[in-house]
Amino acid sequence: MNKVQKYIFPIIFLILIGLSYLFDFASGEQIGLNFWMFFKEMILFLPLMFILIGLFDVWVPRENIEKHIGKESGWKGTGLVILLATLQAGPLYGAFPFAYILWKKGCSIRNVFIYLGAFSTIKIPMLTFEIGFLGLKFSLLRTLITLPIFILIGYLMEWYLKDKDFEVKQP
């Protein structure tokens, strides 16, 4: 996408929502409400996340990451990324920039994808919510079944990408 395209669609969308409010167009207003709900969540949470990522980038030395969750880190490394992921909060798209910074600092491909898996499915703040609404049994069972599956996905992605010069890009 070039620069113009990048900005034109969001701007058109916002103009349409604005017009809907101006002319009392109900569907547009409802979509606007939905949008506002998501936007609020994002704008509160993501800037904090990016500040942390920036600080992480300048303070944490590459050798540390490489040693603990890099290529040769084995099961201990896997455990560490899972622990790291479960302590975080927020939607999955918040994890992509963090995955980038981990990769840049020498985290292995396998652990990057395990991180994404753990981040999306077994974050502790989210689990408390899940237990509240769906019960401990459901939550526990789902966690126990999901855990080995996304570890497997990590191995699978590593195997698939091993000769492909894969890199996580900075957007």
Add this chain to the structure above:
Amino acid sequence: MKLLSIFTGLCLIVSLIVNRQKTWAGVKKGALMFLRLLPTLVLMLALVSVVLYLIPEEKLSKYMGEGSGIAGWVTAALFGSVALIPGFIAYPLCGILIKSGVAYSVIAVFITTLMMTGFLTLPLEAKFFGWRVSIIRNLVSLAAALLIGLIMGFFL
């Protein structure tokens, strides 16, 4: 959310005390990355709000409800993969769905796809991982979600 703010604040203060220059460099780096992503983010959230408007709650419980069989699974997987709902809305919704007769295994598929896959977030994901890898990751996650649902079905 509160915890994250406090944690970020603390990190920032400690970092400022130790080295002011390094701190600003880090904050600037983070802020720049955020601003570069913002248009894509807004576009993505716009898409999600439109999709969510088109598929209201009552329809969901109808399609995933009792006796829906395979159709229920497909609905759960499809809707879960496309939508992107924050946990504080998704779980209450699941609570309602369970009460209206949706099976636990279907809910497991719904939750897992909701969290692990995001076809509307693909433009964003592709900026980091490239289109091919992003699509593969999403498809593999979708398969994983169905598997998780199947296994859950045996137990609950």
